[in-house]
Amino acid sequence: MSAAAAPSPWAVAGALAAVYLVWGSTYLAIAIGVQGYPPFAMGAIRMLGAGALFYLVLRLRGVAPPTKAQWRNLAAMGVFMVLFANGLVNLAQTEVSSGLAAIAVASMPLFVAVFSTLKGRTLGALEWTGIIIGLGGVALLNLGSELRGSLLGMVCLIVAPISWAWGSVWSRDHDFPTPFMSAAGQMLCGGAWMTIASLVLGERFAGPPPLDSTLALIYLALFGSIVGFTAYV
Numbered sequence: 001m002s003a004a005a006a007p008s009p010w011a012v013a014g015a016l017a018a019v020y021l022v023w024g025s026t027y028l029a030i031a032i033g034v035q036g037y038p039p040f041a042m043g044a045i046r047m048l049g050a051g052a053l054f055y056l057v058l059r060l061r062g063v064a065p066p067t068k069a070q071w072r073n074l075a076a077m078g079v080f081m082v083l084f085a086n087g088l089v090n091l092a093q094t095e096v097s098s099g100l101a102a103i104a105v106a107s108m109p110l111f112v113a114v115f116s117t118l119k120g121r122t123l124g125a126l127e128w129t130g131i132i133i134g135l136g137g138v139a140l141l142n143l144g145s146e147l148r149g150s151l152l153g154m155v156c157l158i159v160a161p162i163s164w165a166w167g168s169v170w171s172r173d174h175d176f177p178t179p180f181m182s183a184a185g186q187m188l189c190g191g192a193w194m195t196i197a198s199l200v201l202g203e204r205f206a207g208p209p210p211l212d213s214t215l216a217l218i219y220l221a222l223f224g225s226i227v228g229f230t231a232y233v
Contacts, residue, residue, distance in 0.1 A: 018231035026224040027098040027105075029216040030090055036213025038203035039090035044194035046217060047082055050225035051187030058181055066177045066185050073174045074185035080167025082190020087197060088156035088163075096153035099142040104157035106138040111165030119169060183230040 007015075033042050059065065066074060093101050109131045113123050176182040209217075 015231040018227055022223050022228040022231070024102070026220060026228065027089075027093070027102045029219050029224065030093050030101075031098040032216040033213050033220060034090060034094050036209030037217060038198060038205065039094055040087050040194050040198035040201060041203050041205075042217060042220075043082070043087050043090050044191050044198055046221045046225055047086070047187045047191030047194060049191075050221040050229075051184050051191055054180070054184040054226050054230070055188060058184055063178060063181050066181060067175075070175055070177050071185065071189075073171075073176055074182065075189045077167055077171060077176075077186045078189030078191075078193050080163050080170065081186055083193040083197060084163035085160045085167070086190070087194055088160040092153040092156035092160070094153075095150040096157065100153070101157060103138055103142055104154070105161050105164075106135055108161035108165050109134060111162050112168055115166055115169040119173075179233050180230060183233040186233070187225055187229065 030042075037045070089101060089105065092104075113127070113131060116123060177185065
């Protein structure tokens with residue numbers, strides 16, 4: 001698909017299905033991963049690995065690299081969409097349950113609606129209906145699950161969806177490369193920000209990560225990042 005071509009309804013439906021199914025499973029994978037990896041270090045490894053692999057494949061297929069101006073925009077998106085959004089979810093899940101994280105992050109469309117309204121785009125009844133059904137569905141799926149939380153976890157889970165929503169709305173008015181290259185660039189820039197955060201916070205490995213945490217990290221990189229993140233973009 002060319003950069004200017006509108007995606008077909010089937011392509012949109014497939015991308016949404018990937019977001020629902022793949023990202024819906026990442027909260028459990030994150031909960032397993034942070035048992036063996038520090039939260040920001042895990043995010044850095046995940047995003048840099050996935051971003052580098054995806055960028056290499058795209059360049060080998062002849063996709064043009066981002067311009068300098070586009071790299072600046074991608075660096076900003078790396079802060080909104082990766083460092084704050086993903087990094088804070090990782091940090092939160094060292095103290096809260098995956099079910100609570102899923103419910104909190106499901107508030108993101110509400111913030112998208114607010115930011116879109118502030119920027120002059122009014123949402124229709126169908127969009128509001130979709131937001132309400134989506135929030136209700138996530139809550140219904142987590143009935144009876146352990147909703148363990150903490151103050152730090154809840155603060156992270158408030159800031160994360162707000163940052164993701166703002167990045168999503170902000171990106172509409174700025175120049176970015178083609179969607180796949182944009183996803184790869186955001187992962188690379190976000191992974192660099194995650195590395196800086198990990199170093200500043202002095203994260204350390206307690207020992208060799210267990211196998212299940214490493215497998216969870218690989219799943220997050222290949223499916224949560226390359227499949228899920230690209231589908232969202």
